Amino acid sequence: TMDNGDVVECAVLTIFPAGDKEYIALLPLNEEGDNEEGEVFLYRFSEENGNPMLENIEDDDEYEAAADAFDEFLDGQEYDEIVDAEEEDEEE
Template structure:
C-alpha cells in the first residue's frame, strides 16, 4: 500500500523528468519566500537540500525558481540550519572536505 504524503513535491527537471522532493521548510525573509526541499532519491551518501524561491508567474500563481545569488542562498540556508538544528546533523563544507582527504 502506497502512503500518500502531503509533504511531497514533484518537480520537472531540465530533462523533462519528474523528481520527488520532501518539503522540509518554508522560510520567509527579506520580503521573499523560499522552500527547502530534500530529494527523495538522492544517489550520493550525503543529503543535500535544494532551496528554491517562490515567485509569482504571469498568471498570478506561485512558481519555484532557482536562487542564483550565492549570498542570498547562503543566508536562507543559515536560517534553515538555525530552525532545524534539533532535527538534523549538519556537516560544514570544511568538515566534509577534511573527511575526503
C-alpha cells in the same frame, strides 16, 4: 523538473522567510521514497493564483542568506525536539 529535464520527487521540508522573500526546502527522494545522500534543495518560493512557484537562486549572497535561515530553522527544530523529549522524561 530539473534543468536537465529529469523529474525528481521531493518532500517539502518547510517554507521559510529570509529577508523580504520566502524560500522552500525540498528533500529529494529516490524511487523507494528515501533520501540517502542528505541533500536538500533550496528555491525561492512564491504563490501565483494559488499555485506554488519555484525559482532558482542565482545570487550567491541571496543563497547564503537562505541557507543561513534554513540552518536556523533546523537548529530551532532540534531544540524543540530536545525540549519535548526532556518534558516527556519529566512526566514519566
